[in-house]
Amino acid sequence: MYDVLIVGGGLAGLINAIQLSKAGIKVGVIEKNEYPFHRVCGEYISNETLPFLQSIGFNPFSFGAVSIKRFWLTAPKGTELKMDLDLGGFGLSRYVLDEKLYELAVKNGADFYLKTTVQSIEKEGDIFICKTATTGDLYAKIVIQAHGKRSNLDKERRFFKQRSPYLGVKYHLKTDFPDDMIALHNFKDGYCGISRIEDGKYCLCYLTTRENLKTYGTIEAMEENVLKKNLFLKTILNQAEFLYESPKVINEISFSPKALIENDILMCGDSAGMIAPLCGNGMAMAIHSGKILSDLLIQHFDKQIDTHQLHQKYLQTWGRHFRFRLSLGRTVQQFFGNPLMTEMFVQFFKHNPFMAAQVVKQTHGKIF
Ligand SMILES: Cc1cc2nc3c(=O)[nH]c(=O)nc-3n(C[C@H](O)[C@H](O)[C@H](O)COP(=O)(O)OP(=O)(O)OC[C@H]3O[C@@H](n4cnc5c(N)ncnc54)[C@H](O)[C@@H]3O)c2cc1C
Known part of the structure; x- marks a missing residue:
């Protein structure tokens, strides 16, 4: 009992x-x-967790976690925004x-x-x-x-x-990318995060719709025809060394x-x-x-x-x-996921950095 x-x-x-x-x-x-x-997960953990984790005797940096302090947002057509993260986080698989x-x-x-x-x-x-x-x-x-x-x-x-329309796909890879940055590259019907984890590796994880996959039949064809329309994603997907034989995939994310x-x-x-x-x-x-x-x-x-x-x-x-x-x-x-809307969001935040910082702040909770 x-x-x-x-x-x-x-x-x-x-x-x-x-x-x-x-x-x-x-x-x-x-x-x-x-x-x-x-697991299918972007593996970026907000620093709001650090005091609590340390209080239970767990220090992620003892296991290779990497500090992440900058954010990079791109729209499918290439409009981009880079900013410092207020609270930030760390990467660990x-x-x-x-x-x-x-x-x-x-x-x-x-x-x-x-x-x-x-x-x-x-x-x-x-x-x-x-x-x-x-x-x-x-x-x-x-x-x-x-x-x-x-x-x-x-x-x-x-x-x-x-039924839920969302599915998630994840890879671990080696690539040329800043250590202290998390990128969020948008594409039609989805977005993809990339950030450092332990041992010089990166986690690339995206969320998209089942419909997107259904249209192209395979993950590879979908990446070729949709994700790579964002040139930042194209560069990473074409140049990276992939560390899994096949991606980890989950569907029905509600x-x-x-x-x-x-x-x-x-x-x-x-x-x-x-x-x-x-x-x-x-x-x-x-x-x-x-x-x-x-x-x-x-x-x-x-x-x-x-x-x-x-x-x-x-x-x-x-x-x-x-x-x-x-x-x-x-x-x-x-x-x-709507390319036009994403473009408008990125343009708006680019010209209103204070608003961008406030929105990013909302995605991180308060330190506990
Ligand atoms: C695509 C994607 C990207 C994400 N990226 C991030 C990110 O970068 N940063 C972030 O903070 N969050 C991210 N998340 C969210 C994050 O992964 C989850 O919020 C977090 O894992 C939730 O933890 P949990 O303990 O509730 O569940 P999980 O970590 O999912 O653990 C549940 C456990 O229950 C077990 N289980 C299930 N059913 C049974 C059963 N019947 N019997 C026994 N065991 C069972 C499973 O095997 C599993 O180990 C992402 C999520 C997705 C889908």
Whole structure:
């Protein structure tokens, strides 16, 4: 019997595991993969997370993270804008980041069930049962679903039934590009981020629509006919040394609203709501929501707040930090991908650097 079982060992799940196990709470994490593994993600992490990460004994720069301080935005036709980032961030692959956080959670005493998929979650009285095919049933007083943007466990949730048009593609590559810059190159129906990670490598990750892929049939043909219309992207895609045999791809990325608590199960990270990468830093939000939830759970196990108060406080605190950002993100996401609109945005920001700085500021949260 666990105090807390966490479904999903991504950033939200790992932060909960690290904090709760450190507080002496008996925690189990069920993760369908085995560390280390690659994920589709731009791998630029906002500096808002640094004080908290350092407070739990995690210094990303010890594992090769690279500081990123400048931003470069381009429109498909080549209009460009370069600016300094106010808060900035760092680049580190999820391959390294998640593995090192996992090691920290294990060191703190958390149990891990790897290569184990939760098939369903049931409740008998006050006890939750996580059903798995490989490990059998696991029992807990509290369950956190930190299973990311889309999972087999979402089948009954409302957003799952609406098809989402977005897909994400990621590569690791070696190329000639500034170390301290993140670029956002726009193309028809999508945008592509490039920034440094550890060991002299770069992460190139883009978001586009299923329709775009359907029109050209293959990723290669789509890149040739659409992404490379942006000459900055063309240069990178033509000259880079690609480090994977094939790209990592995910589809059905949904930015729709989701419930925060369902059947008394607490959602955390992307499973509670995902922000479009253009409009915010989902990793920082996953880490921050993990901190918020684990802080409240520690109070709950310390008998300072009961279950009702735990739920109310989580709803309030999560809403205060993320609800506005997520709804703004959903609105802005709709405008991008239209080459004319992107051109207008880049032109406008080029001539209004103060406004550009304010908008970029909105994509980064406050330091926590
Ligand atoms: C194209 C793209 C680019 C992005 N770029 C950036 C970026 O540059 N910067 C940034 O800050 N954010 C970025 N994001 C967002 C970021 O990746 C997510 O917000 C973040 O990973 C969310 O963390 P999480 O812990 O909620 O979920 P995840 O990190 O997705 O972890 C969920 C875990 O749950 C596991 N799981 C799922 N179902 C089950 C199950 N049934 N049983 C057991 N395990 C299960 C999965 O294997 C996974 O390990 C990007 C997203 C996309 C799509």
